[in-house]
Amino acid sequence: MSEQLIYGTAYYYEYLPMDRMEEDFRMMTKAGFNTIRIAESTWSTWEPQDGVFDFTYLHRVLKAAGNHGLSVIVGTPTYAIPSWLAKKYPDILSDTHSGRCRYGARQNFDMTHPGYRFHAERIIRRLLEEVKGYDCVIGFQLDNETKPYDTCSEYAQKLFKEHLIEQYGTTDALNDKMGLAYWSNSIADWDDLPDVRGTINASFGGEYEAFQRSIVTEFLSWQRNILEEYRQPDQFVTHNFDFEWRLYSYGFQPEAEQFEASKALTIAGCDIYHPSEHALTGAEISFCGANAYGLKKSNYLVLETEAQGNFGWLPYPGQLRLQAFAQLASGAEGISYWHWHSIHNAVESYWKGVLSHDFSEGAVYQEAATIGKDFQRLSGKLIHLKKKNRIAIMVSSRSQTGLRWFPTAQQGAKPDHDYNDYLRWICDTCYRMNAEYDILNDTERDFSKYDVLILPVLYAAEEELIEAVRRYVENGGKIITTFKSFFADPVLKIYHDTQPHGLTKCLGVHYDRFTRPVDVELKSSVISLPEHCAVTDWMELLEDPDAEVLCTYDHPAWGGIPAVTRNTYGNGQAVYLGCCFDAAGLEAVLACLFREWGVFLPDSHYPLIIKKGISREGKLITYYLNFSREEQKFRSPCEGTELLQEESVSRDQELVLPPWGVKILETDI
Amino acid sequence: MSEQLIYGTAYYYEYLPMDRMEEDFRMMTKAGFNTIRIAESTWSTWEPQDGVFDFTYLHRVLKAAGNHGLSVIVGTPTYAIPSWLAKKYPDILSDTHSGRCRYGARQNFDMTHPGYRFHAERIIRRLLEEVKGYDCVIGFQLDNETKPYDTCSEYAQKLFKEHLIEQYGTTDALNDKMGLAYWSNSIADWDDLPDVRGTINASFGGEYEAFQRSIVTEFLSWQRNILEEYRQPDQFVTHNFDFEWRLYSYGFQPEAEQFEASKALTIAGCDIYHPSEHALTGAEISFCGANAYGLKKSNYLVLETEAQGNFGWLPYPGQLRLQAFAQLASGAEGISYWHWHSIHNAVESYWKGVLSHDFSEGAVYQEAATIGKDFQRLSGKLIHLKKKNRIAIMVSSRSQTGLRWFPTAQQGAKPDHDYNDYLRWICDTCYRMNAEYDILNDTERDFSKYDVLILPVLYAAEEELIEAVRRYVENGGKIITTFKSFFADPVLKIYHDTQPHGLTKCLGVHYDRFTRPVDVELKSSVISLPEHCAVTDWMELLEDPDAEVLCTYDHPAWGGIPAVTRNTYGNGQAVYLGCCFDAAGLEAVLACLFREWGVFLPDSHYPLIIKKGISREGKLITYYLNFSREEQKFRSPCEGTELLQEESVSRDQELVLPPWGVKILETDI
């Protein structure tokens, strides 16, 4: 891995309205950019016709980049197929729940189609051959934002059937586990397995979604294996994972098993897009960063993020810098903007780049150049920042699937909130409290290095995980878990004994009733809750608690019933949140618990965000990030150096962050 | 018919995650349940492969039920087809307005498909053979919630064409009646009849909907004929009709002609699901009950209702009892919950049963057990309750279709309200006033037993009905009818003389203009209306009234124009509501009219609901139902017995209903 923070941009020579590469590279180096990211979506450029190859542009870019001292990340061009390939195999376009895709968009084909694989392998090998000799190529990106594109093709469903046969052996075993008898869906012959797209069975449908996610894992691993025949040992392998998308990077990705898929990589990568201007909070940078850091439990690349980005994200003065350093503060090894220039045709013309359509050295370019300078100067101190978080939050694809099939809404109604909303409810509350956390996958079994393990809406949990959680508490760990957790097994069969399954002793509560809160508030005589703390989405009626009751419901019929409890079990404690409630109330609950548990929290609070890590040189690096238009002040906790201004700072010295400002303290540990 | 109120639950052995039937039946009988309902959706269990049958579970359940003294209602399993049948005939899945259904859900096939009929008949006959010897089987349910599933298959459209040829003889007759010349839709050859799905002609499209409804009638009759070869004379035949669904049972079912279809039954049946908790009003229990009672003008079975039901319907303490007795008060012969236990897989896992997923004797089970005890003790007094309502409300499928094609909205805009909203506007107002009513079909011609006949939005009315209504008024009857009534014939051809067609003399008004009310209020010098009584959806400008003007519009342009009128015609009176307005205003109008007409109304008003009937022993049974969280008081109108507490009550004695409480007075008539 390079010892320089990566400061890059995507650069598609193919997209330019005229040739200005030399000028672009000159402007890049002038602004401190050191890397470009190329090739990922340009299959039709390299192979304009079936078997006809043309790498003229590739060599031109690689040579010029080398000449300008720019590093290059080469992406395999497999996520957007050329028109001739779609013409050759009309069934290569993904046949989804809503029918066959049309040609045009990226990410609309069937990765299980043999024709796709044949042609993808050929273009990958041809491209890698061409790239071989170039020293400027520092790493490779396998495909881009890979997802299964909801393929429900015959190829895919045949693989799924094979998976089920291997998993269950007999149709009876399948029927029993998935409860297929319901509405006459059971089968007695594997050939009677229906098209997955009509199913009303969450176990069957959910298993297909898990299978779809496994296609991503298999596909990236397949690309990695090809790449290994070409790659130099010092060239990294990454992938640009994306997040659940709500016009910005919102939450845990439901369409890939990123933790599994990351095994094909040497370093994790992702893209992070987030609201800006008045709506810039840093929450997405922090959440997505933690997710990416978790993938390989190490630093990661932000392979795409916004310069000007989507309409309405034009950074206020200072915001572009704040964003860049917030990424580093979360553990990024650097950032790469999408895109260098703003595109002049096609769908993303208004997803603007470092440069506007006029290629001028505008305000955004100029602020970017200050970042480039700082990255150059401070790479040695800021790279490889190691996080030492005491809190872990668990994510779970199976639980996410479970909540999609069984949301917190009436059957047939659109839910107000989903898995990622509840995950963000927890994560964003921690973020605002400056309680940094790691994100763990639900395959994790050893939590001993953490003080606190939070398990939000862990709906689908296998017995081994439940036992690991129980043992963690018994051995002194603290857990916080929520409503709709430990309710079903990984195939979404609801456990048929007392809920929460396997943890009633540990948690000291159980329940068999839950409902939708209407005019319900949370009350507590133990915790100082904000006034009128509303219970919002789901409430379980906890019964016969052996646990300490922290909060109860306030309601004519359900009043006094426990809502939040804490149980001492073995050497640890287990907290249960039986409902979703106002974030301010959650903050009060967490603050109380963290305080009692001795989890260190800074005095500061959002919008003054504090993030820490250990530098390569063993120093404590602390980022102070002001996510507001008001000036923020803080006192240095000890003697050290403010790196951006290169000023020494004495203990207790008051430092002032301007609006959207950032400071970085380097101190001894 | 049994002399015990049915207290049952659906019980699907096939759906259990483990074998616990003996324990379930023990828990049922302990709680006073006397009936289970089985078999209806489990075709794939009985016939796991084409022609391979396995009734092991059926016999196990029937034997155990018999041993435990439980009665059994056996449903024919035809409303959910097995996967192998869908594989055998790919076109068996319903081809609808929105395309071919996928396999998975229930109720998604084409009932006119010959292959469906062949296999349905075979499984029905095989099941009935197996069931033959069991004494515990008290009745049969034909299919379940049968609807045409919007079949537009070639089979169905061929039948429709034959229906049209029979009906109209020539294409010219069809063109003329339906106005097919419009936009060049007329045909000169029956083979040019287009696919119904694209039509813009309400007469053509509406007739197809009527044809679709007739499929239901024919199908149930066909099943009944098969059943007659197997049934014992004392075994009843019912069907589980459902209502227009808005996440709960909302209104008159548009997809079946239930009054016609009920001819295949010995007793009507239905399912009633309704909001609960804070939203429990009893209005659905009352409306749907009246609808079900009307089908065969007699008592009916509530074959499905909720225990815990949909998310957010967890009954407050007392509500489950209130609901049960409210069903009896409307004329139900008993109720059966859906489902015994909460299901552990598939789509309805959160439509919870008497038991939660943990099978424990939870709070809901415990309240259900008190109902079971009361039903056992009081069956002799509460069964066969005969209603003697003085008010009748007419429903009309053709009018409902008419309002769907021509709603109270701008052409091209989504209407705010529809047929069922206006029907419920009338029915719910009567309900809140404790004015009990019968529901009549528009095929009814003799209304002489009623004091008042209400005809809401009777858009499509045939001449014979109009004449019957006119004669009823002439002979002393009172009618109340509304805007958008008697406007078109049953084929939705608008009558081309003065509106309301055929009743201008009887009503003493006519109109040719109507519009959408914006900032219009209702005014009256005759009736004490609530302040600012808004005209909401539709307003007709009534002209030259011979009738008494009860209300006028208040508006800068339309002010003073009559809105509500009353005409004396022959020996009767005819009231016309020319617009839809606030329900409180409607209540004022109806109260005034009922008072003048001497229709008896109790002093009480919602939330204290009063329902009456005559018991088998000739006593007057009066239910007092408190649909609120506040205590309600009332005075006993005469000496009698309160049946639940088994206490005698003196005349004028004050009785107190706790929140969500119920009392039942038995008195002499």
Add this chain to the structure above:
Amino acid sequence: MSEQLIYGTAYYYEYLPMDRMEEDFRMMTKAGFNTIRIAESTWSTWEPQDGVFDFTYLHRVLKAAGNHGLSVIVGTPTYAIPSWLAKKYPDILSDTHSGRCRYGARQNFDMTHPGYRFHAERIIRRLLEEVKGYDCVIGFQLDNETKPYDTCSEYAQKLFKEHLIEQYGTTDALNDKMGLAYWSNSIADWDDLPDVRGTINASFGGEYEAFQRSIVTEFLSWQRNILEEYRQPDQFVTHNFDFEWRLYSYGFQPEAEQFEASKALTIAGCDIYHPSEHALTGAEISFCGANAYGLKKSNYLVLETEAQGNFGWLPYPGQLRLQAFAQLASGAEGISYWHWHSIHNAVESYWKGVLSHDFSEGAVYQEAATIGKDFQRLSGKLIHLKKKNRIAIMVSSRSQTGLRWFPTAQQGAKPDHDYNDYLRWICDTCYRMNAEYDILNDTERDFSKYDVLILPVLYAAEEELIEAVRRYVENGGKIITTFKSFFADPVLKIYHDTQPHGLTKCLGVHYDRFTRPVDVELKSSVISLPEHCAVTDWMELLEDPDAEVLCTYDHPAWGGIPAVTRNTYGNGQAVYLGCCFDAAGLEAVLACLFREWGVFLPDSHYPLIIKKGISREGKLITYYLNFSREEQKFRSPCEGTELLQEESVSRDQELVLPPWGVKILETDI
């Protein structure tokens, strides 16, 4: 052209529920109607089977019309195909972005289908043969509201490919111009051109839309050529153009290039439907009228407008008259209602006509009769009203397409407003100020006859137009242009130099940043803006203005940046509105500019609308239209005659307009 104002109605004998033509014609002439419009949508009447013709009804109507002295406009019946034709060619139904249309609705076929053309030509010729001898036929309407019906058929796409080959020659030229390399969409073989429906490329998709519009032009021209073989020289040729539809005629039609298509006509025609009752403002009559007047720079026919129209448009007393004269005031040669009677079957039964369903002489008929009388009496004075507007507003189909692909919203989000909203923002503000305007197409190059040229959101502008605009200013013209103008070329390739392309010198401003305004207001020290004048949809950050800054933004980050500027360039002035803001603010800006520029504005303001023109006799005709429920007063600017009352009026005499009233002054110029 007739020297009588046309006062007509559509009359479809075929749609009558009984024969009452004689009575209808008697009622028409009694009410002053002089024209009927027939035949346009009744193909199945004339040709009930393939090649079988029956014109009985046609001759009956033409003879009777002649006898009653009614003129007839004959429409070719090609916009609604008979069922047999759809059966003959299943692929004749339009294959659109959302799949193949079903038979039933009008306007759902593929105009590029050879079978359609063959049969359309045959029925046109046969109809025109039949019509030949009738003197009462004053003109023809080619088809009706012709649009491409989103045809994406193989026929259409083949033509499109030929168009591209002709336009671009090589695939490389196409790739470059359209930027097809984006997401691997470039092709190297014309046969690899993908189905247009999946494209994510605005240049490719937008060009297809332009091609679709050209189908309309070609089709009407093709019909005109056929017609020329039959037409008498004094018979006019028109077409009924419609507008972008939002349940009423809202804006510039995106699916036809009406200015081009009008070359096939001798007189423009259109239909104008608008809200009525409380929502009657006259804005649509004015905007659509200006659009229609612009098509051939002359008077036009309103071939359809509402009598009672859609539900909720029942005219208040006086409104029908006001509407009729407002149409004349905009330059209409007369109006024709749709439809004579209200229809008794099919989809438009509630789009009511002059008569209600009962055919009685109701209130609407009676008010219509007063219009008929006035038209008869005043035709000589009111016909051929010539407009002499000093302001022109440019419309542009290519820009409209551009704004649809790149709206003022986040990528992926639904925009709040579109091209027509911004066009109406300008036009309606002018309307309220009584600033009459012409509408020009973007093919116009000579603006010298206008004082002011307004170019709203002229997103896609070719170099020649830009140069013409620049020259116009240089030579003394005044322009007002807005945000999102001159940004891309006609193929939607964004110009890659400083924006606004080619006009930075002329406008004296440039920008490379824009964003979504959130809590931004407009401030000015030059113009008296209303308080809190909100910037609503889009804001450009104007830089280094050489121009005078009229307004700036008020915002914490963007405060002080220029928002509205005025530049003196050559002998003219160029005003730039860098954002969309409250209409009241726009009015303040325009009033200030118009005043300074000496553009005459009346003192009056909406709801008192004033419209002028020069009569055939060279007099000034001034309409005073009161679009409110309050009385309005004004003073006559000079001596003259009020034509409706036939009263002479002295200078400065106060005249009173009753609610929804109208007066027409004839004065010397």
